[in-house]
Amino acid sequence: MAKKRTRKAIMDTASELFHKQGYNATGINQIIDESGVAKSTLYQHFRSKEDICLCYLNETDERWKVKFTSFYEISDDPRELILMSFDFLKEWLIGDNYRGCVFLNIISELADANKKVSKAVLEHKTWLRKFFQEEAAKLTGVPASFGDVVFILFEGALIESQVHRDTHLVDCARETVSKMMG
Incomplete structure (x- = not known):
């Protein structure tokens, strides 16, 4: 269940950022920082x-x-x-x-x-x-x-x-x- 919540947090953050500021202006580090997950955790869910x-x-x-x-x-x-x-x-x-x-x-x-x-x-x-x-x-x-x-x-x-x-x-x-x- 925690895995689903983590993935959802990443996606909620990325979705908001992509939608508000665009794909190119959104970096992986910003998604990591704003979703509150570790870099390794993000890469466990998404390769890129x-x-x-x-x-x-x-x-x-x-x-x-x-x-x-x-x-x-x-x-x-x-x-x-x-x-x-x-x-x-x-x-x-x-x-x-x-x-x-x-x-x-x-x-x-x-x-x-x-x-x-x-x-x-x-x-x-x-x-x-x-x-x-x-x-x-x-x-x-x-x-x-x-x-x-x-x-x-x-x-x-x-x-x-x-x-x-x-x-x-x-x-x-x-x-x-x-x-x-x-």
Whole structure:
């Protein structure tokens, strides 16, 4: 049980630091100091900062998907689900103080330098893109590429809301998608 608490302390600390100050600005020694574990203890749980980052991305992915898909319980109408995804985004951005997308923030720091991290980011974004593609495919009267258009609008609204620290563009993207669906 102590092993789980130690791992959790490391991950809680690393997650907060990665999220607030970024991957590159967070060092192993800072994670060790702020989590209160010995260096050898950290390395018993994680071989590298990359391993900590991968765990952070995987845990974030799991939590995000649970929250994102929670509105499936409200409706099974694809039009409503697509529009509710923008409502979810707006609520999430406000609750997260406009820090933006964890996955995009990490990948922007690492680019292609880290294949494992790039793969984790791509898997998360592919899941979201597939969600929009599958829901859009259930609609009639929209082009086959509509799911990708929704994905692009969603991602663009996410990024610009971080930049502007406002959800107005999420509302604009939602309204555009609604008009496109008819």
